[in-house]
Amino acid sequence: xxxxxxxxxxxxxxxxxxxxxxxxxxxxxxxxxxxxxxxxxxxxxxxxxxxxxxxxxxxxxxxxxxxxxxxxxxxxxxxxxxxxxxxxxxxxxxxxxxxxxxxxxxxxxxxxxxxxxxxxxxxxxxxxxxxxxxxxxxxxxxxxxxxxxxxxxxxxxxxxxxxxxxxxxxxxxxxxxxxxxxxxxxxxxxxxxxxxxxxxxxxxxxxxxxxxxxxxxxxxxxxxxxxxxxxxxxxxxxxxxxxxxxxxxxxxxxxxxxxxxxxxxxxxxxxxxxxxxxxxxxxxxxxxxxxxxxxxxxxxxxxxxxxxxxx
Amino acid sequence: xxxxxxxxxxxxxxxxxxxxxxxxxxxxxxxxxxxxxxxxxxxxxxxxxxxxxxxxxxxxxxxxxxxxxxxxxxxxxxxxxxxxxxxxxxxxxxxxxxxxxxxxxxxxxxxxxxxxxxxxxxxxxxxxxxxxxxxxxxxxxxxxxxxxxxxxxxxxxxxxxxxxxxxxxxxxxxxxxxxxxxxxxxxxxxxxxxxxxxxxxxxxxxxxxxxxxxxxxxxxxxxxxxxxxxxxxxxxxxxxxxxxxxxxxxxxxxxxxxxxxxxxxxxxxxxxxxxxxxxxxxxxxxxxxxxxxxxxxxxxxxxxxxxxxxxxxxxxx
Amino acid sequence: xxxxxxxxxxxxxxxxxxxxxxxxxxxxxxxxxxxxxxxxxxxxxxxxxxxxxxxxxxxxxxxxxxxxxxxxxxxxxxxxxxxxxxxxxxxxxxxxxxxxxxxxxxxxxxxxxxxxxxxxxxxxxxxxxxxxxxxxxxxxxxxxxxxxxxxxxxxxxxxxxxxxxxxxxxxxxxxxxxxxxxxxxxxxxxxxxxxxxxxxxxxxxxxxxxxxxxxxxxxxxxxxxxxxxxxxxxxxxxxxxxxxxxxxxxxxxxxxxxxxxxxxxxxxxxxxxxxxxxxxxxxxxxxxxxxxxxxxxxxxxxxxxxxxxxxxxxxxxxxxxxxxxxxxxx
Numbered sequence: 012x013x014x015x016x017x018x019x020x021x022x023x024x025x026x027x028x029x030x031x032x033x034x035x036x037x038x039x040x041x042x043x044x045x046x047x048x049x050x051x052x053x054x055x056x057x058x059x060x061x062x063x064x065x066x067x068x069x070x071x072x073x074x075x076x077x078x079x080x081x082x083x084x085x086x087x088x089x090x091x092x093x094x095x096x097x098x099x100x101x102x103x104x105x106x107x108x109x110x111x112x113x114x115x116x117x118x119x120x121x122x123x124x125x126x127x128x129x130x131x132x133x134x135x136x137x138x139x140x141x142x143x144x145x146x147x148x149x150x151x152x153x154x155x156x157x158x159x160x161x162x163x164x165x166x167x168x169x170x171x172x173x174x175x176x177x178x179x180x181x182x183x184x185x186x187x188x189x190x191x192x193x194x195x196x197x198x199x200x201x202x203x204x205x206x207x208x209x210x211x212x213x214x215x216x217x218x219x220x221x222x223x224x225x226x227x228x229x230x231x232x233x234x235x236x237x238x239x240x241x242x243x244x245x246x247x248x249x250x251x252x253x254x255x256x257x258x259x260x261x262x263x264x265x266x267x268x269x270x271x272x273x274x275x276x277x278x279x280x281x282x283x284x285x286x287x288x289x290x291x292x293x294x295x296x297x298x299x300x301x302x303x304x305x306x307x308x309x310x311x312x313x314x315x316x317x318x319x320x321x322x
Numbered sequence: 323x324x325x326x327x328x329x330x331x332x333x334x335x336x337x338x339x340x341x342x343x344x345x346x347x348x349x350x351x352x353x354x355x356x357x358x359x360x361x362x363x364x365x366x367x368x369x370x371x372x373x374x375x376x377x378x379x380x381x382x383x384x385x386x387x388x389x390x391x392x393x394x395x396x397x398x399x400x401x402x403x404x405x406x407x408x409x410x411x412x413x414x415x416x417x418x419x420x421x422x423x424x425x426x427x428x429x430x431x432x433x434x435x436x437x438x439x440x441x442x443x444x445x446x447x448x449x450x451x452x453x454x455x456x457x458x459x460x461x462x463x464x465x466x467x468x469x470x471x472x473x474x475x476x477x478x479x480x481x482x483x484x485x486x487x488x489x490x491x492x493x494x495x496x497x498x499x500x501x502x503x504x505x506x507x508x509x510x511x512x513x514x515x516x517x518x519x520x521x522x523x524x525x526x527x528x529x530x531x532x533x534x535x536x537x538x539x540x541x542x543x544x545x546x547x548x549x550x551x552x553x554x555x556x557x558x559x560x561x562x563x564x565x566x567x568x569x570x571x572x573x574x575x576x577x578x579x580x581x582x583x584x585x586x587x588x589x590x591x592x593x594x595x596x597x598x599x600x601x602x603x604x605x606x607x608x609x610x611x612x613x614x615x616x617x618x619x620x621x622x623x624x625x626x627x628x629x630x631x632x633x634x635x636x637x638x639x
Numbered sequence: 640x641x642x643x644x645x646x647x648x649x650x651x652x653x654x655x656x657x658x659x660x661x662x663x664x665x666x667x668x669x670x671x672x673x674x675x676x677x678x679x680x681x682x683x684x685x686x687x688x689x690x691x692x693x694x695x696x697x698x699x700x701x702x703x704x705x706x707x708x709x710x711x712x713x714x715x716x717x718x719x720x721x722x723x724x725x726x727x728x729x730x731x732x733x734x735x736x737x738x739x740x741x742x743x744x745x746x747x748x749x750x751x752x753x754x755x756x757x758x759x760x761x762x763x764x765x766x767x768x769x770x771x772x773x774x775x776x777x778x779x780x781x782x783x784x785x786x787x788x789x790x791x792x793x794x795x796x797x798x799x800x801x802x803x804x805x806x807x808x809x810x811x812x813x814x815x816x817x818x819x820x821x822x823x824x825x826x827x828x829x830x831x832x833x834x835x836x837x838x839x840x841x842x843x844x845x846x847x848x849x850x851x852x853x854x855x856x857x858x859x860x861x862x863x864x865x866x867x868x869x870x871x872x873x874x875x876x877x878x879x880x881x882x883x884x885x886x887x888x889x890x891x892x893x894x895x896x897x898x899x900x901x902x903x904x905x906x907x908x909x910x911x912x913x914x915x916x917x918x919x920x921x922x923x924x925x926x927x928x929x930x931x932x933x934x935x936x937x938x939x940x941x942x943x944x945x946x947x948x949x950x951x952x953x954x955x956x957x958x959x960x961x962x963x964x965x966x967x968x969x
Binding site for chain 1: 661662776784896897904922923926928931932943
């Protein structure tokens with residue numbers, strides 16, 4: 012098969028992912044001492060640092076609206092700079108920015124999770140099928156994947172979203188998922204292909220098990236760590252995509268998200284009026300969330316894959 | 323000119339402490355001698371062999387000395403070793419199939435490698451061409467990429483490149499493991515020919531397969547669990563081994579022509595000890611049918627007959 | 640050769656068909672009637688509305704059955720027509736697109752090329768030096784994690800509003816007319832720099848990280864081990880690793896194009912830079928669906944073309960593909 016983008020099974024995926032740092036090959040389950048994973052996990056600086064920072068944000072998302080002294084709907088004086096009463100100041104409408112920020116955090120996590128889930132489900136379903144079955148079905152699915160990959164997701168989202176008058180978080184999440192699955196399908200297919208030729212799969216096939224049963228019970232668990240890393244990457248990229256989308260004004264109507272905050276601030280001339288506390292925090296927070304996720308992801312990859320560890 | 327190794331120990335760090343795949347090893351290889359280094363997986367033979375040329379970053383040299391042609395080899399210092407590599411000591415790796423970079427033609431690979439050693443490729447071009455013919459390849463192999471060559475061809479090209487600068491010591495690491503029997507024989511014969519022509523002076527052939535060594539090697543060194551078990555000329559090892567491990571190894575080899583209803587295959591019951599926590603005394607003790615109480619202390623590796631070394635209380639008796 | 644190219648070509652053709660059909664399909668399958676939406680902007684009497692609706696429906700073909708409309712769509716495409724813009728009526732969609740393309744390309748092409756080259760070098764450097772790696776890796780991830788809109792806000796804020804070094808919107812200064820004068824060119828570059836920087840910075844991180852991972856992998860693989868065992872200089876090994884890593888990185892470029900295009904659009908909108916991005920934005924706010932569809936098709940064609948070019952480059956650079964196409968014997 013002269014597929015130029017096929018890499019050796021053990022090579023890291025090229026910058027194919029919507030975000031870099033896609034994990035290296037799937038590591039088949041090897042009998043490991045149970046403490047091993049935890050031991051290496053605790054010692055991996057990237058994982059610990061990334062997770063801790065991420066935990067902070069998650070905490071903020073969960074508790075934020077409760078600990079924030081104000082609600083998003085309370086009105087105060089407009090354009091107040093950050094102070095003790097308003098930790099991040101107020102916006103053009105007089106709403107407290109911090110309150111909006113922690114609410115927006117929740118939205119971003121929600122859409123990110125939805126998008127990741129959706130992309131993961133579709134991508135895995137197609138990837139496993141193509142990788143396991145091979146043959147004609149694989150060719151067709153590959154072609155579809157290649158086609159979808161080339162159509163820029165944001166543009167597609169724009170065209171679709173422009174026609175919908177009311178949009179919900181569900182729509183956004185699902186549609187982000189439906190435009191980013193190609194990468195997942197590709198990655199999953201490649202790994203399934205490698206694993207499929209291993210002995211334990213042959214054994215399962217000989218014992219007459221059905222295809223989907225083999226995939227679910229034999230192949231997937233051996234790719235578990237890989238799949239997990241893939242989902243984490245998807246999570247990050249969904250959040251970023253959602254932010255861009257919201258920034259364009261195509262986000263969910265009637266919700267506050269990090270992207271909509273940036274959108275609103277532009278619409279109301281925050282730049283020219285030097286109301287930096289309106290647009291700097293949302294983007295900064297989003298950068299932190301996604302970067303921590305990515306770094307933790309790399310660390311996790313090192314924990315799962317002994318070859319990557321530098322001892 | 324010869325190789326002398328004295329009290330060499332190599333260790334690498336793991337979660338549970340230092341592991342020594344090479345534990346206080348001493349031997350020597352004479353000029354022009356092909357020594358086989360035999361042992362099962364995990365015996366440390368590969369580590370021993372490759373440590374003589376390149377010490378992985380994860381490995382540490384705990385002590386000992388390696389001397390080649392009277393000169394000390396700085397094996398612990400990778401940078402200091404570089405001038406020796408390929409010129410004095412060379413390696414035919416276990417992974418010869420994937421040793422050649424796929425983005426360069428063979429000719430270019432050789433030229434670049436030579437340049438690293440300050441040799442212009444045209445100085446050796448004539449000799450290279452002669453050797454290509456010697457190993458039975460066509461001259462066009464120079465203009466090929468590695469992926470255009472079959473496995474056997476790649477092996478031969480690797481052999482060529484590794485020996486191009488006539489190293490004094492050539493280490494062949496499991497070069498026959500992935501081959502079929504007739505190709506094994508061909509490779510074995512090629513190695514002997516290289517020695518006979520003086521292309522390489524001494525050779526260490528690392529393998530788990532004693533039958534190959536019976537054909538190719540002048541002497542055999544048997545390793546077990548990081549320590550040396552026995553060393554003698556090939557004839558002696560095959561006909562009259564002294565160490566119980568060697569004896570059992572030979573006994574477990576299937577004889578050609580014998581059917582299963584005449585004799586059953588015997589193996590050696592048990593498994594080699596974990597190198598992370600080696601037992602006291604002789605490491606073969608747990609599996610040795612001749613073990614007695616003295617084996618609780620480590621037997622020294624000493625010469626019991628001219629050129630015959632054993633590490634066994636029974637044999638020394 | 641033939642088999643490989645035909646396969647690729649089929650993919651591209653199908654992709655184009657798929658893209659075009661999606662493009663045509665979305666408005667027609669969405670709730671709402673484009674003509675109705677357009678007309679709702681005007682305050683019309685019912686009688687006039689009915690008449691105008693009939694005329695427009697006929698003109699835009701929305702009164703025909705779906706199949707006919709689809710056919711007309713392709714017919715129009717074949718004639719190089721993407722329809723008439725609604726909000727910039729009577730300008731052709733193609734006219735608007737072509738006047739916006741130079742600006743988009745001026746941002747995209749240098750940003751992609753420069754970030755790719757620099758990113759690769761940085762990544763390769765990080766792969767060999769631990770110290771550099773420890774600073775570069777987290778930096779790369781942070782860069783890649785930056786949402787395009789944020790940088791597109793912070794940069795003009797800092798450099799435009801606070802420090803007054805660069806302007807914050809537009810393609811050239813107001814009051815200037817396009818001309819080959821020095822002032823115009825300087826103004827052009829002035830306005831170009833920040834949007835370019837935005838797209839550049841976010842992309843940079845991704846390439847650096849990707850290349851770093853690939854080079855690390857190559858430095859550890861068997862061919863590098865062999866070179867090291869035979870005393871090859873570190874420089875040689877690095878060079879070879881870089882070469883080997885460049886190939887998957889190149890195919891990665893093709894696949895990242897979609898993401899960069901998206902980011903470029905966001906950047907243009909944030910900077911009010913008159914490229915395709917801004918055109919899309921205006922099309923959305925003015926509900927000019929024909930323009931929107933036209934731009935979409937155009938972008939799809941553009942991305943497909945870029946992919947094709949990268950495929951050709953890949954063939955030129957990768958001996959394996961080149962030789963397999965010439966049918967060399969193994």
